[in-house]
Structures are given as structure tokens and as C-alpha cells.
Amino acid sequence: MPQDIKELLKMETKQVADKMPEGHEARFLEKLETELPRNQKLSWSWMRVAASIVVILGLGFGTYKYFEKPVAIQVVDIETETSSEEITSKTLGDISPDLKKVEDYYLANINLELSKVSMTPENKELINSYISQLDALNKEYKRISVELTNSGPNELTVNALITNLKFRLNLMYRLKEQLQTLQTTDSITKRTNI
Structure with a gap:
């Protein structure tokens, strides 16, 4: 159809x-x-x-x-009471990977030893004195890091940073020895009093 x-x-x-x-x-x-x-x-x-x-x-x-612009953080140095812009400083790790390994080794051991310390009323004064020495060494490390940033890497500043780390680690070992000695004398004193 x-x-x-x-x-x-x-x-x-x-x-x-x-x-x-x-x-x-x-x-x-x-x-x-x-x-x-x-x-x-x-x-x-x-x-x-x-x-x-x-x-x-x-x-x-x-x-x-x-x-938004980043806010500038003001850092006030307590000792000199002067205000300055926050300074980004180089560390050993910024210079070379080998130096970063050295820095990480020392910092890890310092933190490990510091974590093992337990404060009691008997050893509080001793620990506080060592902590204040550690703080002084830490401030010095930061100052040397700023010097490294400003003047560039050289043998003297790198050695100074590594020596500072060694001093801090040795300080922690001495604290550990002092605490063991203190603990031993306390246990001997307790035995003799019994």
C-alpha cells in the first residue's frame, strides 16, 4: 500500500x-x-x-x-631586648646529605637521652642545671646557624655546629652518669638507714 x-x-x-x-x-x-x-x-x-x-x-x-600576605613574625631577643625579623637559618642538612646524617644522628641521640631522664624531687635541681646548659648550647647553635646562613658554609662554622652537637650529647651522657651516681648513693643510703 x-x-x-x-x-x-x-x-x-x-x-x-x-x-x-x-x-x-x-x-x-x-x-x-x-x-x-x-x-x-x-x-x-x-x-x-x-x-x-x-x-x-x-x-x-x-x-x-x-x-593574603604572610604576617611577619617578630622575634625579641631577651638578652639584648632588640626586635628583629625572623631569620631563616641554614642547618647542616642544607649543606650536604652527609652532614644532614651527622646532624640527625646527634639530634636523635640527644633527644633519646633526654627522653630517658625522669625527674624526681631529689634530682630536680641537677636536671634543671643541665637543661639550662643545654639551652645555652642550643642558643649558640642557632647563632652559629645564622652565621652559616649569612657568611655561607665554611669549615669553621660547620665544625662549630658539629662540635656544639657533640657537646650537647656529651652533656646528656654526663647527666645520665650523674643521675646513676645519685640513684646509687640514694639506694646505699636507704640500705644503711634500714
Whole structure:
């Protein structure tokens, strides 16, 4: 049953040209209003405004943090009571990997020995005196590190840093020996008193 295409197109245009029944649009709008009232549109509009404000605040905060200049930290030297900008100093590890190994070895051993120390009322004064000596050596190490940063690596400053680390480790060993001696004398004293 072949049909002519021209006739099919004529019939199609005829069907399209037909109008909708009268009142169809009004009935459709009425049904639409009952299903989706206009109040609901208003209730969602405040959510859109709130979401927009949150997005704008978030973008503003992110932009502020991205473009924020780092705050300069002031360091006050207690001994000279002068203020200076924080100085980033080089360490032995910045010079070479081998020196970093040496520095890490000493610092790990110093921290290990320091962690083994237990403070009691009997040894508190002794430990505090050694800690103050360690602090002095640590300040000196930082000063030498600043010198290393300013003048560049040379044999004298590298040796001074390594010697400082050795002194600190030896200081910890002496503290350990002193504590053992103190503990031994305390135990002997307790035995004789019994």
C-alpha cells in the first residue's frame, strides 16, 4: 500500500493547523495552579538568595586567604631586648646529605637521652642545671646557624655546629652518669638507714 509522500505531508499540515479546543489553556493553568501553587515558588526563592550569599561569602573568603600576605613574625631577643625579623637559618642538612646524617644522628641521640631522664624531687635541681646548659648550647647553635646562613658554609662554622652537637650529647651522657651516681648513693643510703 504505497502512499504518495505529497499526500502524507498535506494531511500532516492539516492536522497541525487544527486548533486546540476552546478553554484548554485556562483549564491547564487551573490544574497547574492546584498542583503547583505560586506560594511554593516564593518559598524557594529565599533559599536561592541564601545559597547565593553563602557562595559569595565562600568565594570572598577563599580569595582573601589566597591573596593574603604572610604576617611577619617578630622575634625579641631577651638578652639584648632588640626586635628583629625572623631569620631563616641554614642547618647542616642544607649543606650536604652527609652532614644532614651527622646532624640527625646527634639530634636523635640527644633527644633519646633526654627522653630517658625522669625527674624526681631529689634530682630536680641537677636536671634543671643541665637543661639550662643545654639551652645555652642550643642558643649558640642557632647563632652559629645564622652565621652559616649569612657568611655561607665554611669549615669553621660547620665544625662549630658539629662540635656544639657533640657537646650537647656529651652533656646528656654526663647527666645520665650523674643521675646513676645519685640513684646509687640514694639506694646505699636507704640500705644503711634500714
